[in-house]
Amino acid sequence: MTNNTFSSLNLAAPLLGAVEQYEAPTPVQAAAIPCVLKGGDVLAIAPTGSGKTTAFVLPLLEHWISSRRHTPRRVHSLILVPTRELAAQVRDVVRQLSLRVPERIKIVSAVGGVSINPQMMALRGGADFIVATPGRLLDLVERNAVTLSRVSSLVLDEADRMLDLGFAEELARVLKLLPERRQNLLFSATFPPAVEAMAQDLLRDATRIEIEPDPLDETAIHQRAIRVDTDKRNPLLRHLIGTEGWKRVLVFVAKQYTADHVAEKLRRHGINALSFHGDLSQGARRDALADFKNSSVQVLVATDLAARGIDIMRLPVIVNFDLPRSAVDYTHRIGRTGRAGEAGVAISFVTAESHAHFCLIEKRQQLNLPREQIAGFEPVELPAPPQPGAGGIKGRRKSKKDKLREAAAREKRLRGE
Numbered sequence: 001m002t003n004n005t006f007s008s009l010n011l012a013a014p015l016l017g018a019v020e021q022y023e024a025p026t027p028v029q030a031a032a033i034p035c036v037l038k039g040g041d042v043l044a045i046a047p048t049g050s051g052k053t054t055a056f057v058l059p060l061l062e063h064w065i066s067s068r069r070h071t072p073r074r075v076h077s078l079i080l081v082p083t084r085e086l087a088a089q090v091r092d093v094v095r096q097l098s099l100r101v102p103e104r105i106k107i108v109s110a111v112g113g114v115s116i117n118p119q120m121m122a123l124r125g126g127a128d129f130i131v132a133t134p135g136r137l138l139d140l141v142e143r144n145a146v147t148l149s150r151v152s153s154l155v156l157d158e159a160d161r162m163l164d165l166g167f168a169e170e171l172a173r174v175l176k177l178l179p180e181r182r183q184n185l186l187f188s189a190t191f192p193p194a195v196e197a198m199a200q201d202l203l204r205d206a207t208r209i210e211i212e213p214d215p216l217d218e219t220a221i222h223q224r225a226i227r228v229d230t231d232k233r234n235p236l237l238r239h240l241i242g243t244e245g246w247k248r249v250l251v252f253v254a255k256q257y258t259a260d261h262v263a264e265k266l267r268r269h270g271i272n273a274l275s276f277h278g279d280l281s282q283g284a285r286r287d288a289l290a291d292f293k294n295s296s297v298q299v300l301v302a303t304d305l306a307a308r309g310i311d312i313m314r315l316p317v318i319v320n321f322d323l324p325r326s327a328v329d330y331t332h333r334i335g336r337t338g339r340a341g342e343a344g345v346a347i348s349f350v351t352a353e354s355h356a357h358f359c360l361i362e363k364r365q366q367l368n369l370p371r372e373q374i375a376g377f378e379p380v381e382l383p384a385p386p387q388p389g390a391g392g393i394k395g396r397r398k399s400k401k402d403k404l405r406e407a408a409a410r411e412k413r414l415r416g417e
């Protein structure tokens, strides 16, 4: 049987109604939904923007609908994500897809950066679905606001990120709170070999689904590389915003300071820009992303905080003002554009200094992009010749939070906990 219609996927009528605006299941949905419905573990690797959230939410809702109700509610599905913004987005998808289900499904999002009290209140009487970042979830468990001992399904969205060092200790603590018998679902666009072993420890007889990007897809992301001198990147960015007529652009930088600085420079030239990074208050983060999504802000200058999972409809272009640290981060950054079958453009600024690093990213991505030069911004600095044996591509840049988490884990180990 082929799964090229939603109605062939054995989903209840209220769920079919919720996806009626979609023509057909995407390949990852067609492949993953039947496996998740069967109850087994799944590791799904599929391109950015290919509908992965719906691929795990629909069958989990189907499980919930067909399962016996429990009073008080027990947590049926626990979805762990790396950022607060992604938690809000996934919660909204669960809400959206469950709108026509007649029974009330209680969905709670548990994230840091905001007061814990409303989340404790929301968890009174239990919850059916929790979408959480691990740190806040553990805080809530410690305060006895929630128990996880009867979770049926665990989802790690952006699974490779959830399994990497930054979250390892918190994730291990969460796993200890879950029942042995449960379904594990791991979804991501990237799954580097370094996290494979950790995934295998977690999974049992998992079905592995790998969906390759369609090489013939003409709407796929058009990738460009522009050679420019380091100190000409700000004026070049302004020039491109003006000449290319971008209505909205997401600009990635390496540091929080750079995000503030580049956004400030754009504003000084009359361009409506905001920065977005982990040092802003949660309110400022939420407002910046919301203003960007509803087009009241033209340019969002962000760190890799915005690289994972965030779904911005009709975002035509992203710019790597600073290059990402790794090929994996490159995949996630450019994947903020060209989503759900739309066209997108991803431009990387390549300076003399970052040229060798970009060559390594290209190699990992099996790319060979022509180096463009923009009239008036021709580079004068020459890339250094490659150093024999020079260090390879770097891993993901550790965030301040990652470093704190690692330090806390080290301390715990030293204390023998």
Ligand code: AMP
Binding pocket: 022, 023, 024, 025, 026, 029, 048, 049, 050, 051, 052, 053, 054, 309, 311, 313, 339, 340
């Ligand atoms: P995701 O990869 O889950 O973030 O989804 C990316 C985008 O694809 C979202 O805007 C979804 O609303 C959209 N989407 C999900 N499923 C489908 C589908 N079957 N057909 C078209 N678009 C979809």
